[in-house]
Amino acid sequence: xxxxxxxxxxxxxxxxxxxxxLEVKPQEVVVVIGPSxxxxxxxxxxxxxxxxxxxxxxxxxxxDLTDKKTNxxxxxxxxxxxxxxxxxxxxxxxxENITLAPMNVRGIKKQEAEEKAMVLLKKVGLADxxxxxxxxxSGGQKQRVAIARALAMEPKVMLFDEPTSxxxxxxVGEVLEVMKQLAKDGMTMIVVTHEMGFAREVGDRVIFMxxxxxxEENEPVELFSNPQHERTKAFLSKVL
Amino acid sequence: MDFRTxxxxxxxxxxxxxxxxxxxxxxxxxxxxxxxxxxIGLGKMSTNKLVRFPFVWYVNFFRGTPLLVQILLIHFGIVxxxxxxxxxxxxxxxxxSLNASAYIAEIFRAGIQSIDKGQMExxxxxxxxxxxxxxxxxxxxxxxxxIPPLGNEFIVLLKDSSLAAIIAxxxxxxxGRAAQGQYIRVWEPYITVAAIYLVLTLxxxxxxxxxxxxxxxx
Numbered sequence: 001x002x003x004x005x006x007x008x009x010x011x012x013x014x015x016x017x018x019x020x021x022l023e024v025k026p027q028e029v030v031v032v033i034g035p036s037x038x039x040x041x042x043x044x045x046x047x048x049x050x051x052x053x054x055x056x057x058x059x060x061x062x063x064d065l066t067d068k069k070t071n072x073x074x075x076x077x078x079x080x081x082x083x084x085x086x087x088x089x090x091x092x093x094x095x096e097n098i099t100l101a102p103m104n105v106r107g108i109k110k111q112e113a114e115e116k117a118m119v120l121l122k123k124v125g126l127a128d129x130x131x132x133x134x135x136x137x138s139g140g141q142k143q144r145v146a147i148a149r150a151l152a153m154e155p156k157v158m159l160f161d162e163p164t165s166x167x168x169x170x171x172v173g174e175v176l177e178v179m180k181q182l183a184k185d186g187m188t189m190i191v192v193t194h195e196m197g198f199a200r201e202v203g204d205r206v207i208f209m210x211x212x213x214x215x216e217e218n219e220p221v222e223l224f225s226n227p228q229h230e231r232t233k234a235f236l237s238k239v240l
Numbered sequence: 241m242d243f244r245t246x247x248x249x250x251x252x253x254x255x256x257x258x259x260x261x262x263x264x265x266x267x268x269x270x271x272x273x274x275x276x277x278x279x280i281g282l283g284k285m286s287t288n289k290l291v292r293f294p295f296v297w298y299v300n301f302f303r304g305t306p307l308l309v310q311i312l313l314i315h316f317g318i319v320x321x322x323x324x325x326x327x328x329x330x331x332x333x334x335x336x337s338l339n340a341s342a343y344i345a346e347i348f349r350a351g352i353q354s355i356d357k358g359q360m361e362x363x364x365x366x367x368x369x370x371x372x373x374x375x376x377x378x379x380x381x382x383x384x385x386x387i388p389p390l391g392n393e394f395i396v397l398l399k400d401s402s403l404a405a406i407i408a409x410x411x412x413x414x415x416g417r418a419a420q421g422q423y424i425r426v427w428e429p430y431i432t433v434a435a436i437y438l439v440l441t442l443x444x445x446x447x448x449x450x451x452x453x454x455x456x457x458x
Contacts, residue, residue, distance in 0.1 A: 050361055077367035087362035091380050101366035104376060146362075153366055 001026045001061065001157055001188050002047060008055035009042055016042045018212035020056070024157075029189045031199040031220070034209035035235060040192045043209065044161050047190065048072075048079045061156060077105060080150030084162040086142040088134040088149070094121070095130040098149045106153065113152070120148040124178050140171030144178050151182075158182065160191040196239055200224055208232045247428040251419045258412035259436055261329070265411055266398040269336035273397070276337060277344025284349055295345070302342035308403050311335040315407040332404035332411075340397050347393060351386035352378060384455045391448030395441050402437070412436060 002024040009017035016039045024030050032040045045051040046058060049065050049072050058065040060075050089097050098117035102108045108116075121127045124144040134142055143163055150158060160179065164172040176198050183189055183202045193199065199206050200220045207217045208227075216223065216232045224240070227233045248255075283295035302310065315331035323330065355378050363373035402413035412433055419429035 048365055050365065073367050073369055076365055079365070081362075081365040083358060083362060085358055087356075087358035089359065089362070089377055089381075091384075100376060101363075101368060104372055105367040150366070 001028070002190070003059040004047075004056070005059075006056035007043070007046060007053060007058060009039075009046060009051060010054045016212055017046070017054075020212075020214055022207070022214065022217075024188065024190060026156075026188050027186045028204045029183045029187075029191065029202055030205050030207060031203035032190065032192045032207045032209060033194070033196070033199060033235075034215075038209040039212045040209045041161055044159050044190060044192050047157075047159055048076050048081055050081075073105075077153055078156045080153060080155035080158040082143070082146050082150055082158065082160045082163045084165050086134075086139070086146045086166075088142055088146060090134050093131055093133055094126065094137070094145050097134065097145060098152045101149070102152050117148070117152055120151055121145075123151075123181075124148045125174075138171060139167045140174045143167065143171075143175045147175075147178055147182070157188045157190070160189065160193065162192050162194070164193065164195055194239070196224070208235065210235070244423075244425065244428055247419060247423050247425060248432050251415060251429065251432075254415040254418070255412065255432060255436065258410060258415040259440070261409070261411040262398070262401050262413075262437075262440070265329070265332050265336060265401040265404060265409070266394070268333045269340050269397050269401065270394055272333070272337035273340030273344050273393075276341035278348055280341055280345035281348030281352070284345060285352065299342045299345055302339050303346075307335065307339050307400055308406065310339055311403055311407060314338075328404065328407040328409035331407055332401065332409045336397060336401055336404075339400070340393060343393050343396075344390070347386050347389045348382075350389070351382040354385055355381050387448065387452045387455065391445065391452075394448070395444055398440055398444060399437060 002022070004020055004022040007017055007020040008015070020043060022030075032044065034040045042051055046053050047060065047065075049058075053066050056066070061078055063070050063075060065072065065075060089100065092100060095114060095117055098120060099110065099113040102113045102116070103110060118127060118130065121130055124147060126141055126144055126148070129137060129141065129145070134145070137145065147158075147163075163179070164175050167175065172195065176195060179189070179191070179198070180202050191198070191203070203220045205217060206220045206223045208215050208223065208229075208231075210231050216227065216229050218228075223232070224236065227236055280295050280298055284292055284299065286292045286295075311332065314335045315326055315328060319326035319331045319334065352374075359377050359381070360373055363377040364370070368376065401411060404411050405413040405417055408414065416429045416433035420426060423429075
């Protein structure tokens with residue numbers, strides 16, 4: 001589904017991603033953990049080219065994003081993204097937030113798009129907020145809408161960039177619950193997070209990143225109970 | 241001090257004619273200035289330095305030199321190249337539009353750049369093209385923020401149109417000066433002219449406040 005080969009990314013002289021290679025299979029849930037500044041957010045943003053890539057290759061559904069001939073808009077239709085700060089469109093209602101891209105990018109008719117949006121809103125438990133504006137929602141509700149908005153494009157992969165980091169603690173659960181359901185439904189997911197509980201429970205694989213490298217990757221149980229590298233041990237001892 | 245209202249009454253038809261032209265000049269300046277301003281603002285935001293260069297210097301020139309100088313240059317230098325004799329109304333419209341567009345370009349640029357970059361990222365991540373994201377997500381939000389500074393600019397433009405009197409465009413200020421010359425009186429014509437300008441700018445202020453409120457409740 002996603003294949004990353006020797007990915008490198010620099011901001012000026014600062015090399016943030018040094019040599020990242022990773023394969024993600026369909027329906028797999030990969031959780032990326034690591035300290036701040038380890039490059040995990042930059043890494044996930046390279047997977048839909050929100051960050052330009054300095055070196056290496058990123059293949060999504062078989063197409064090379066680093067190839068100039070690839071139409072990135074076509075790829076992005078298949079790759080949903082959820083941001084730390086939600087990034088809902090404040091001038092649109094919740095329903096319009098969800099239908100905007102399907103109608104304008106996929107060319108779906110308004111009525112059909114709205115019906116589908118309502119199904120998604122029910123799924124994330126916010127059907128009663130369809131006519132509200134984002135400003136009137138809590139953080140947890142906003143993030144659930146953001147997930148519904150990404151799902152409305154019927155993506156093949158979902159990227160989550162620290163989806164619960166900007167939330168009040170009591171709202172983290174409701175967002176993770178939606179994500180768990182999504183994983184259960186068979187969505188391919190890459191999740192950057194600090195929620196170790198989620199990583200352990202939902203992840204098929206956990207990746208520990210530090211200083212621009214993948215230091216260690218393993219099944220969650222193995223990685224958390226029996227980390228191989230000193231750096232991983234040090235990190236886990238602080239967060240667990 | 242005696243105040244000769246008969247001067248004002250005598251000149252009222254001219255003041256009315258002048259007011260209409262002042263409004264016309266201002267509306268033309270606003271309209272053309274908005275269109276040019278949007279194009280120049282977008283050009284100034286180009287990531288390509290060479291593309292940006294002429295737009296940057298357009299703004300530098302029209303914002304950095306006096307409007308009076310621009311009016312004289314355009315009326316006596318530029319317009320005669322394609323019009324003889326040059327029409328002061330045409331010259332005034334060109335000068336006001338070009339001058340306003342420099343300021344409006346900056347208002348557009350600031351408005352667009354004030355929108356959180358996460359909005360563009362979210363739109364692009366959903367598969368929208370840059371143009372779609374601008375049209376559907378960025379501009380609708382940016383326009384709201386542009387309303388107050390645009391209102392400001394329109395008021396400045398309306399008042400600055402009085403400079404067209406210098407090239408004998410028969411707008412409000414022109415008739416004020418004419419009355420002063422004819423009667424050798426200062427207070428009556430200029431107080432009247434000032435009052436009319438005040439009425440115009442206050443009306444514009446209320447109009448812009450109304451537009452601002454309308455956009456907020458939406």
